[in-house]
Amino acid sequence: MTTSVESPDAHPESMADHAYRLLRQQLVLLDIAPGAPIAENRLAAELGVGRTPLREALKRLEADHLVVTFSRRGTFATNVDITELSGISEMRQALVPLAARKAAQQRGGSVRGALAEEVQRLTALESDSDIDARQLLEGDLRIHRLISRASENLYLEETLVRLDSLVTRMWCAMLDRIPPMDEHVMEHVALIEAVLGGEAERAEELAAGHVAHFDRVVRAVV
Template sequence: MPATPTQATTSSMADRAYDLLRDRLVLLEIAPTHPIHEPALAEELNVGRTPIREALKRLETDHLVVSYPRRGTFATAVDFHELNQISEIRQVLEPMAAHNAAANKDPEIRAELAEYLKKIDSLDESMDQRSLLLLDVHIHRLIYRASANKHLEETLVRLDNLVTRIWCLVIDQMPPIAEHIIEHSALLRAILDGDGTKAAQLVSAHVAHFEQALRKAP
């Protein structure tokens, strides 16, 4: 049966709550292990309790929140020791996504990739830290979507969220964010050129370089 207008509205509000809360959790604006107060969030985001609960269920699947009976819901802790396992998987899947993205001829996807390339090439280093972090996250998510494999996309988005949380934990000890983002320029060009082999090689090197920088930070 098609969704009723009320169901569609609730779903839309849940999606909005999910997107907003996910970014806050990924950027550690909701601190690790911090309790999630549903009534306060519902009021702040101007949505009902039901959309908040639906969003939190999805975020628990993403390993960004955890719920305990009779205790409530909390932001998950950031475990630096997970970096090795996350990077091991990303080294396999990120090149696959980049290779697939290079084969994607969808004009809308290509237009989005080209637009992000323009943003990188005209990067304003005076951008605030949050805007730069979100730019990096959105570039990654677009490449994953361009892979045209929803299972690959979902897995990589979840892993990128987790590694970004680790990044935010030590960001003051890391190289400037803009330097990291500029590395995506050659990658996006390779994807737009349809060079899947080069795109895969570039993203593999990018993941390795980023992991090394993180390990030097603590």
């Protein structure tokens, strides 16, 4: 079982939302392998939901490019295509800094407390000589979602959640080829501090550097 990477939400969760959230996490972190068939009966039982909420969740996941449905064949987890990195990075290079700037203008907004907790979590991890790659992946994704939420722009948040999910899948798929990413994840400390301190320009600059860093690391090994 994985640690949740979802950002806080004050609204009650429907069964379809519940299924969507849990399945998205499994797909993003490759607990459901790329290309694997989605067995609806088994997943409905595992998640404790009916077939209708599960199918609603799968429709949303298809819009997120995490599953694909073929007529008479069924639904499958999408493959991870590294050639898509260029287009995704182009979007993230424009939108992640924008979200960071807006989050800083809000000083963390409704997720200020959760962002402060992430600084404490990262500080504790920094002193750990044996950081688990899974923890880094989950932490990176969780922080990006929190900053997107802190932008207080629903459309920006929804777009970035999709893009960050796709990038995280690439990261997971390349874990055996890329160098340790602890330094990359620790970059979030300065970024979060800039957000909480209301330093909009600095937050924007740090976010741009963070996205560029990941892009360079991946391109170096493909």
